[in-house]
Amino acid sequence: MRKRFYLLLPIYLSFFIGLGIYEIIHPPFSTDSSRIGDYEVQVGTTPPVPEVGKDTTLHFLVLDQNENPVDNFRMGVQIYYNDEIVGTFPPANHDYGKWDLDYTFKEPGNHVIRASLVDFKNGGTLSYTFNVGVLNFYMNVFTYLIIAGLSGAGGIVIAIILFQKKLWFKKSKT
Structure with a gap:
């Protein structure tokens, strides 16, 4: 009967550890x-x-048709x-396929990011639209839940240990 309780603890702990690892590796919004x-x-x-109200860095990566970073590109957001x-961030030249933009969101909810990439090959402008979810309290709530x-x-482990010791003391006295 004792071993049944111990079997459930790794499952319970692995759920929260897995949730934390998934959150770090696969960011949602x-x-x-x-x-x-x-x-x-x-x-x-x-x-x-x-x-x-917290600083956020928007990372843009521009790749060509072979999925290689574009050496030089012009983009505005x-x-x-x-x-x-x-x-609004006016079009500017960027190198190495990357552009990092610092911004502080002032309102919670869905924000639409519209990136305008100048196509040097065809002379036009290509527009890309992305959604970014901004929350008030996400990291605080997530931390508290973990x-x-x-x-x-931990409470369950302590309760099981104390319960077993109490039963063990009763068995040894008789």
Whole structure:
């Protein structure tokens, strides 16, 4: 009967450990990519889930049709919230296929990032649209949930140990 309790603990603990690892490796809301013409634009954020009032870095990666970083590109960005422009970054030249943009979101909810890439080959402008979810309290709530889960698991372990010792003391006295 004792071993039944111990069998459930690794399953319980592995759920919370797996959830934490998944959250770090696969950030939810804020990574996306889009391919138009000969280019693919990938966007990601640091931190993985942007929070209101905290600095966020938007990472843009521009790849060619062979998935190699474009040496030199010209891109501008507009940030929309509720169909209104809340941030504009005019087109500028960037090297090595990467552009990191620092921005602080002021409102929670879905923000639309519109990246305009100048196509040097064809002379036009290619527009890419991405959605970025911004939350008020995500990391705080997630941290508290993990702490609560691990505390609950620790409490169960302590309860099982104390319960078994109590039964063991009763058996040894008789």
